[in-house]
Amino acid sequence: MASLQLPVAELSEETELIRAEIHEFLRVEQENGTFQPKCDTWLSGCSPSFSRKLGERGWIGMTWPKRYGGHERSALERYVVTEELLSAGAPVAAHWIADRQTGPLLLRYGTEEQRSLFLPKIARGECYFAIGLSEPNAGSDLAAVQSRAVKVEGGWLLNGSKTWTSGAHHAHYMITLCRTSAYNPEKRHDGMSQLLVDLSAPGVTVRPILLMTGEHHFNEVFFEDVFIPDDCLIGQEGNGWKQGMTELAYERSGPERFLSTFPLLQELTNQVKMTGDKHLMGQLSKLVSRLWTLRLMSIGVAQMLEKGETPDVMAALVKDMGTKFEQQVAEVARLLIPTSPSIRGALLLDHFMAESILHAPGFTLRGGTTEILRGIVAKGVVSK
Ligand SMILES: Cc1cc2nc3c(=O)[nH]c(=O)nc-3n(C[C@H](O)[C@H](O)[C@H](O)COP(=O)(O)OP(=O)(O)OC[C@H]3O[C@@H](n4cnc5c(N)ncnc54)[C@H](O)[C@@H]3O)c2cc1C
Structure with missing residues (x-):
């Protein structure tokens, strides 16, 4: 049995400079009453205006190439910024998923058009995404996903539903894992694709599921004959499982x-x-x-x-x-x-x-x- 190895953590002087900058920004914003600190704000503290302010400062899409609106900073500089935002209890939920995993996913698997269209808007703190993985009968066992897209001229027709979808009521798009070929019980991970779904498209219904606090944080999302244009397929048709697993490393770390x-x-x-x-x-x-x-x-x-x-x-x-x-x-x-x-x-x-x-x-x-x-x-x- 092998041991797991992690590099020894080192934060450079540059990261400490950026820490001082964001720390001061947060102090002033809090003093001005822009936000009240809260727990768990990365999922439940949604403030589009605050996200736009972070975007203006260059604190979203920090590691992405400049040609897509990013700032070419290091992953460690991004780490320090996220650490400061979270410890201050700042309202970062609106852009969190798009910054953390949609951007890296599009950089890795997206087309040039998808990158040029979405990444600059995400980095400005204006465009938000939801994660469309879980379904009523597919949670831990994600390979049981049943939402299905059937090929039609110029795109796909999507039917099915997702559940526990954080922030779908304020997100513009959702990266949706669905079946694009018939389910084969022998090869359950095959035949899935990731589609970029516009949550304002005809046939999409978003219904709230309230938390114990009464807050509206996550949702059920239903698709009824939703037309998804061909250019909204992410990566390769049938490669959705592998792509989705790559995304999870960003989601969890x-x-x-x-x-x-x-x-x-x-x-x-x-x-x-x-x-x-x-x-x-x-x-x-x-x-x-x-x-x-x-x-x-x-x-x-x-x-x-x-x-x-x-x-x-x-x-x-x-x-x-x-x-x-x-x-x-x-x-x-x-x-x-x-x-x-x-x-x-x-x-x-x-x-x-x-x-x-x-x-x-x-x-x-x-x-x-x-x-x-x-x-x-x-x-x-x-x-x-
Ligand atoms: C606050 C919150 C936000 C969420 N946001 C999103 C979101 O934005 N998008 C999205 O797609 N999903 C989201 N989810 C859903 C989340 O990913 C699922 O709840 C999770 O994956 C578990 O799936 P499930 O709820 O269907 O439980 P199940 O898979 O039914 O699991 C029930 C229990 O059985 C255990 N279990 C299941 N299989 C095994 C096994 N093989 N071995 C051992 N134990 C097992 C589990 O550990 C769990 O304790 C969110 C959930 C929460 C609570």
């Missing part, structure tokens, strides 16, 4: 997989400091040291991306450990300090506690469940 509850951890630290209680500080320091380890691992994954490697096994490991951690922040906070969690609570701690507790069950489901990730890690270790 970032600091959003352990920083969703960071605003709570920060406020907990403030409160514990005020008590001066050494026992509480000891308990808190255990959380902080785990956070530090996760951070070093996640930076290591960013370094692998920088070198053009596909860190799928490491990404699965960071996501598994990271999402368990972000769930436990709420548990530990509850045990250490008396709180009255309330979404509309006046005290920051109460407010962050309520958001964390109510969002936490989804952390270890979205982007692949704990059990599935552990399967990937186990297979990765054995086959290395």
Whole structure:
């Protein structure tokens, strides 16, 4: 059995310069009341105007070529910017998916026309995407996808449905995994393609599924004879499974997989400091040291991306450990300090506690469940 290797995390001086820049930007925006920090804002804090501001500053599409509206910065500079945005609890959900995975997917598999059309709009913070993988009968077992596109003149007719689709109510497009050939139980991963679906097209219906908090975050999406033009096929027909798996490495590896509850951890630290209680500080320091380890691992994954490697096994490991951690922040906070969690609570701690507790069950489901990730890690270790 082989061990998993991660490069030693190193952040250069340039990354610290950009950290100072974004830190100052966020301080001023918060002071001006542009946003109130919240937990889990990368999926539920949608603010198109804030996304456009980030786009103007060059903080979306950071690593992409300049000819597509990108900024040719390093993956580590991007890492630092995402880390600062998440730890400030800033409202980044509108553009998050497009920046994190749609852009890299189009750069790798898209046509020149698709790249030129979509990437500059994404980098300006104006064009948002949703992830169309899960279906009512296809979650962990994604190869069971049944949405189906049939070839017609000039394009495809898409029928079927997707579920748990984050942000489909504010996204302009969805990258949709569907069958483009008949289902073959012997070769379940074959015959799937990725189609770029305009969510405002005739035949598309987006219906809300409300969270326990009452917030509208994800949706059901129905397709009834939706016409998809030929030029909206991404990559090769029939290669959808492989392309979708590449996308998942981007989806799983970032600091959003352990920083969703960071605003709570920060406020907990403030409160514990005020008590001066050494026992509480000891308990808190255990959380902080785990956070530090996760951070070093996640930076290591960013370094692998920088070198053009596909860190799928490491990404699965960071996501598994990271999402368990972000769930436990709420548990530990509850045990250490008396709180009255309330979404509309006046005290920051109460407010962050309520958001964390109510969002936490989804952390270890979205982007692949704990059990599935552990399967990937186990297979990765054995086959290395
Ligand atoms: C907040 C949130 C946002 C989401 N956003 C999106 C989105 O934008 N787009 C999208 O496509 N999907 C999205 N999802 C869906 C998410 O990817 C699925 O919920 C997840 O993949 C699990 O699928 P499922 O819900 O069908 O559960 P199931 O696959 O039915 O799993 C149920 C349970 O069985 C376990 N299980 C299943 N198979 C195995 C196995 N082989 N071995 C061991 N255990 C197994 C699972 O680990 C889980 O605990 C989102 C989910 C959440 C919670």
